[in-house]
Amino acid sequence: MKPAFSTVACPDWTLARLAERAEQWGYVGVELRTHGYGSRDLACEPSLTSPAKVRGMLERAGLSICSLATGIRYDDPITPPILGLYLDQEQMIRETKACVDLAVQLEAPFVRVFAFEIVGNEPRKNALARIADRLIKCADYCRNSGVQLLLENGGSFSTAVQVSEVIDRVGSPLLGASYSLPVAAAAGEVIEQGVALLGDRLKVVKVKDLKSGRPVALGEGDLNPRAAIEAAAKAGFDGWLVHEFDRAWLGAESSGVEDALARSARTMYDWLGSRASATRRPAAKV
Numbered sequence: 001m002k003p004a005f006s007t008v009a010c011p012d013w014t015l016a017r018l019a020e021r022a023e024q025w026g027y028v029g030v031e032l033r034t035h036g037y038g039s040r041d042l043a044c045e046p047s048l049t050s051p052a053k054v055r056g057m058l059e060r061a062g063l064s065i066c067s068l069a070t071g072i073r074y075d076d077p078i079t080p081p082i083l084g085l086y087l088d089q090e091q092m093i094r095e096t097k098a099c100v101d102l103a104v105q106l107e108a109p110f111v112r113v114f115a116f117e118i119v120g121n122e123p124r125k126n127a128l129a130r131i132a133d134r135l136i137k138c139a140d141y142c143r144n145s146g147v148q149l150l151l152e153n154g155g156s157f158s159t160a161v162q163v164s165e166v167i168d169r170v171g172s173p174l175l176g177a178s179y180s181l182p183v184a185a186a187a188g189e190v191i192e193q194g195v196a197l198l199g200d201r202l203k204v205v206k207v208k209d210l211k212s213g214r215p216v217a218l219g220e221g222d223l224n225p226r227a228a229i230e231a232a233a234k235a236g237f238d239g240w241l242v243h244e245f246d247r248a249w250l251g252a253e254s255s256g257v258e259d260a261l262a263r264s265a266r267t268m269y270d271w272l273g274s275r276a277s278a279t280r281r282p283a284a285k286v
Contacts, residue, residue, distance in 0.1 A: 001205075001233065001241040002277045003268045004029030004066045009215075009245035009261055011042045015057055018044050021258060023061035025265040030058065031112075031204075031242050033069045034102070036095055042248070051105035066240040067110035067150060067178065067204055068103045072096055074134040075116045075127065075155075096138040096149070103147045110148050110203055112178050113138070115166050116155035127156075132169040139172040150203055152178040158187035160194030167201060180206040180244075181228035191228050195235035205232050208244040215245045217263040219271075226271050233275050241268065 004027055010018055011033075022030055032046045032054075039045055046054050046068065058065060072095050099111050113135075118127040139149055153163045160179060167175055177198045183206075184194050195202060207228060209221035218225050229241065243264050247257060269276055 001229075001238055001272055001275055002028050002064075002066070003243070003265060003272070004031060004064075004240050005243040005245065005261060005264070006031040006069060006206075007033045007042065007044045008069075008248040009243075009257060010044060011248040013044050015044050015046070015049060015054060019057045019061040019063060021261070022063055025262045026269065027063065027265055029064045029066040029240060029242075031067050031069050031240075032065055032106075032108070033248070034099065036070070037098060037102070046106060047102055051102070051107075054106055065106055065108040066242060067112050068099060068106065068108045069112040070095070070099050071114070072099070073114040073116040073155075074131040075119070077119060077122070077130075093134055093137050097141050100138075100142055100145060100147050100149075104145050108147070110150045110176070110178070112150045112152050112204070114152055114154050115157040115163070118156040128166065128169060132166060135166065135170045135175060136172065139170060139174040142174040148203070149175045150178040151175060152206070153180055153183050153187075158183050159189040160184060160197045161189070164197055164201075176201045176203045178202075178204040178206065179232075181225070181232065182206075182208055182223050185223075185228060191231035192235045195232045195237050202237060202239065204240040204242055205229075205237060206242050206244050208246060210250075213250065215247055215250055215260075217245075217260040218243060218267045220263075229268075229271055233272070238275070238277060241272075243268065 034046055035041050037047045072092050074092055103111050115131045118124055151163055157163050163177055179202055181191055207225040209216050209218050209223050209225050211221040
């Protein structure tokens with residue numbers, strides 16, 4: 001596996017600082033979180049810097065972009081016209097297309113999206129059809145771009161079984177999977193079985209650790225990420241392994257983030273051993 005981390009760990013960092021630290025710690029990739037064009041919620045928002053400059057900074061640090069991670073979801077209900085007015089039913093499709101365009105410029109191979117919630121008493125088949133129809137349009141837009149969409153588990157689609165249901169309905173080779181191991185485990189799924197079910201559609205797996213609801217370095221919390229990683233490896237996964245240190249959402253002391261990410265890198269290499277698909281290793285002490 002290839003160790004990487006998500007920029008949700010460092011929403012207040014510049015991309016230059018991110019590249020410097022990631023190289024020092026031994027990561028070989030980063031997942032760039034984006035809120036889309038015009039957003040200034042993240043200091044390391046990739047859409048705020050020229051794609052060539054972003055690529056150059058990361059390449060000089062020996063880093064690859066493993067994915068462009070969005071919060072785009074396809075579950076908004078279809079609302080009938082009221083007094084001749086329609087709500088915007090195409091916004092998520094336009095946002096996806098814009099992020100695919102950005103991924104092309106960044107030379108990022110994947111754009112992460114979500115299906116998400118089935119609301120109220122809506123029949124599952126209706127929600128699934130609506131979500132899949134929107135994803136079909138977005139997957140079609142990826143054709144000949146070199147970019148693939150990745151559907152990540154969450155909400156009403158928290159397991160590999162549920163994500164596979166959507167992917168199968170879309171029926172496009174341009175839609176793969178990103179698999180959050182803690183989300184699947186919390187939903188009662190056996191990780192090894194989930195990885196096996198997704199098979200070669202699985203491109204990215206996510207791990208994290210929490211203690212008292214706060215993000216901590218891997219192996220220092222309550223979620224047992226080592227067992228999840230070992231289960232994924234046992235099932236044959238050898239792609240990107242992304243550490244999500246959710247400071248952007250859950251909060252954490254900024255002064256401890258660098259040390260936590262450095263420890264997590266060393267821990268990932270220790271746990272992976274010969275399974276680490278990377279040639280460099282982090283420094284023994286940072």
